[in-house]
Amino acid sequence: MSEATGPVRLRVAPSPTGDPHVGTAYMSLFNLAFVRQQGGQFVLRVEDTDRARYRDDSEQQLYDTLSWLGLHWDEGPDKGGPFAPYRQSERLETYKPYVERLLADGHAYYCWCSTERLQEMREAQQAAKQPTGYDRLCYGKTREERAQLPGFSETPVVRMLIPDDAPLTFTDVIRGEVNAPRPDDQVILKADGFPTYHLAVVVDDYEMGITHVVRGEEWISSTPKHVLLYTWLGLPLPKFAHMPLLRNANKSKISKRKNPAARLTWFQEQGYLPEALRNFLALLGYSMPGGEEVFSFDDMVEHFDWKRVNTVGPVFDLDKLDWLNGHYIRSLSEDDLTDRLVARLQFDGLLGDEPRERDHEVVRAATPLVQTRMVRLNEAAGMIGFLLVDDHDLVVEDDALASLKDDAPAVLDAAVTALQPLADWSTAQIEASLRAALVDGLGIKPKFAFGPLRVAVTGRRVSPPLFESMEILGHASTLTRLMALRSRLG
Ligand code: GLU
Numbered sequence: 001m002s003e004a005t006g007p008v009r010l011r012v013a014p015s016p017t018g019d020p021h022v023g024t025a026y027m028s029l030f031n032l033a034f035v036r037q038q039g040g041q042f043v044l045r046v047e048d049t050d051r052a053r054y055r056d057d058s059e060q061q062l063y064d065t066l067s068w069l070g071l072h073w074d075e076g077p078d079k080g081g082p083f084a085p086y087r088q089s090e091r092l093e094t095y096k097p098y099v100e101r102l103l104a105d106g107h108a109y110y111c112w113c114s115t116e117r118l119q120e121m122r123e124a125q126q127a128a129k130q131p132t133g134y135d136r137l138c139y140g141k142t143r144e145e146r147a148q149l150p151g152f153s154e155t156p157v158v159r160m161l162i163p164d165d166a167p168l169t170f171t172d173v174i175r176g177e178v179n180a181p182r183p184d185d186q187v188i189l190k191a192d193g194f195p196t197y198h199l200a201v202v203v204d205d206y207e208m209g210i211t212h213v214v215r216g217e218e219w220i221s222s223t224p225k226h227v228l229l230y231t232w233l234g235l236p237l238p239k240f241a242h243m244p245l246l247r248n249a250n251k252s253k254i255s256k257r258k259n260p261a262a263r264l265t266w267f268q269e270q271g272y273l274p275e276a277l278r279n280f281l282a283l284l285g286y287s288m289p290g291g292e293e294v295f296s297f298d299d300m301v302e303h304f305d306w307k308r309v310n311t312v313g314p315v316f317d318l319d320k321l322d323w324l325n326g327h328y329i330r331s332l333s334e335d336d337l338t339d340r341l342v343a344r345l346q347f348d349g350l351l352g353d354e355p356r357e358r359d360h361e362v363v364r365a366a367t368p369l370v371q372t373r374m375v376r377l378n379e380a381a382g383m384i385g386f387l388l389v390d391d392h393d394l395v396v397e398d399d400a401l402a403s404l405k406d407d408a409p410a411v412l413d414a415a416v417t418a419l420q421p422l423a424d425w426s427t428a429q430i431e432a433s434l435r436a437a438l439v440d441g442l443g444i445k446p447k448f449a450f451g452p453l454r455v456a457v458t459g460r461r462v463s464p465p466l467f468e469s470m471e472i473l474g475h476a477s478t479l480t481r482l483m484a485l486r487s488r489l490g
Helices: 022-038 058-068 092-104 115-127 142-148 197-207 217-233 265-267 274-285 299-304 316-331 332-349 357-371 376-390 400-401 409-420 427-441 451-458 467-471 477-488
Strands: 008-010 041-044 108-113 152-160 170-171 177-180 188-189 213-215 239-242
Touching: 008 022, 022 041, 022 058, 022 213, 022 239, 022 265, 022 274, 022 299, 058 265, 092 108, 092 152, 092 188, 092 197, 092 217, 108 115, 108 142, 142 152, 152 213, 152 409, 170 217, 170 239, 188 197, 213 217, 213 274, 217 239, 274 299, 274 316, 332 357, 332 376, 332 467, 357 376, 357 467, 376 467, 400 451, 409 451, 409 477, 427 467, 451 467, 451 477, 467 477
Parallel strands: 008 041, 213 239
Antiparallel strands: 108 152, 152 188, 170 177
């Protein structure tokens, strides 16, 4: 087999079957790390030959989520490139001559078996505890001969004729020699004229000059079929690398039906930073030479080596992701975090498309108060939403109300009296006068003195630091809120 020469070309080849799967980002990350290290091209190819599972909006979601993650492709359906089109449904003509050649050379044959017949055959094989697989009823028959037999369907499919001596081992860049099970006579062209994945992937990887096929380990069992197709068609073999699958703690495969974290959009909704998710996904499949847990994509590119990719299915530990996310939030500059908080509050509907200058200032002022406390950006609404709502719209939460003791009215009254005349509305002055009035004046322990004020001002039992929050909120609003709770308590 000839070796590929020249710059490396890798691809990710997702199927647009709904919300993009987190595995697509994971594959893209590893493909891209190698491409950027070697200075080659990264191709996004849309494998949309399964028309039954096709979903219209998922291609756009794919672009949006991968772009959000900073995983950028060089060629793709949206970008074009020298091997366009990059959508398999637009390449049907490309596959035809390959199928014809395989048929002419006797490596493939027509099969007219109806779905019902195939189903019965499989059930009979299972009942007899035989291995399941196509029984080659159609092999060697003309259409006329086959039409005489039961279970005939007008439109045939094309199947590969897997030889008895088909090679079942192949070399994997990550795993070395790999043994795969013997394949069935795989369908390569369906009755609807679309190729199956197996034919299309081989033809396109060849036609698009792909040098390394990096994909999930669930494709190991398909690789011998692909190797046969390459060999029969006289095409150079790419290198293969099968990444370990992402798994739940109980070792099951992460599926979109069972685990919300299988969906890439879930991570956006939860307020994870793209850099944290990238680091997390890298850590799942990779260990840095120095064992570092926090590293950037550039670090990964610099040190990338297939030998350092794990082969054991990594467990998807979201506590680790939270830890990383908190770390990345704390490492952002205040300006950067402010921008992300504003974007998040817009996403949550607390800020409009064009936030008022005052709201922007409020978020900026609140940024240092939440930076050390926040694990995910979706906490922003809860933590600083009280600063953005009008006083009369503030919702005082039930558990916050329930936390109030009998002395709450007296505390609120004393606070209003203390704060009303304050000319210098600064954190230090607010704190000093409230301490004087409540701790020294009413003799309440600091631990209890400020609870009612927090409930009045923020509507919650837990909030960012109280005096700082009051300063940001302003004199008038603070007093309005203290008095509102006071009158509510009667
Ligand atoms: N369309 C396949 C998938 O969605 C691509 C597998 C491959 O990379 O060869 O996983």
